[in-house]
Amino acid sequence: MSDDSKVNSSTLRDSISTEVGIKAAEIVAQIADANDIPTALAGGIAMHIYGFTRATTDVEMLARSVLPLEATRRIDFGGEGYDVKVDDRNVPVDVIVRDDKLAKIYQAALAQAKTTDVGLKIVSPEWLVVMKHFSPRAKDRIDLTWLLQEEGLVDRKQIESNLTKAIGEDAAFYVVADLDSDYAYADFLKAREKGKNN
Numbered sequence: 001m002s003d004d005s006k007v008n009s010s011t012l013r014d015s016i017s018t019e020v021g022i023k024a025a026e027i028v029a030q031i032a033d034a035n036d037i038p039t040a041l042a043g044g045i046a047m048h049i050y051g052f053t054r055a056t057t058d059v060e061m062l063a064r065s066v067l068p069l070e071a072t073r074r075i076d077f078g079g080e081g082y083d084v085k086v087d088d089r090n091v092p093v094d095v096i097v098r099d100d101k102l103a104k105i106y107q108a109a110l111a112q113a114k115t116t117d118v119g120l121k122i123v124s125p126e127w128l129v130v131m132k133h134f135s136p137r138a139k140d141r142i143d144l145t146w147l148l149q150e151e152g153l154v155d156r157k158q159i160e161s162n163l164t165k166a167i168g169e170d171a172a173f174y175v176v177a178d179l180d181s182d183y184a185y186a187d188f189l190k191a192r193e194k195g196k197n198n
Helices: 010-014 018-034 043-050 103-111 125-133 138-149 156-167 169-197
Strands: 039-042 059-063 079-086 089-096
Touching (some): 018 039, 018 059, 018 079, 039 103, 043 059, 043 138, 059 103, 103 125, 103 156, 125 138, 125 156, 156 169
Parallel strands (some): 059 089
């Protein structure tokens, strides 16, 4: 790289803080509540709340239906994107309403969402593991491994119970069997890290 070449910093500028993400989610949740539409925080800002801070440029929320807002984009697997004004910036908020083979899983995750200390609903760590397991994105694989390595955060037996209730015992068996490799990889990394620290 020559000395006069420039590095594009637009990704850094587009990143949002946890505080900005939560404010945007609160605005969307208020509109959803006024229209009797359940929502729950997911994605990068949910990961921030659970303790894993990574760069994120948008807010992702699950919902039972799209919102009465002007959509700026459509989501391929179901839902819409909106731009929400927080202070002096527009924050992209994707409201996911899956209409594909994962719809039952996402609706169950929404129905079992937890409540944060600020009153926002958030997808449980157990459901985040399942959602990220099905995602092809590299950042979701990183999130998944982090969730599974955190001491006391994810109840693996609860994952199996959640899946059995949502999609039935037979289908849950295959998902849990597939998750075993994710568990093993996270456990391996955790054991290796402990070995380094001893």
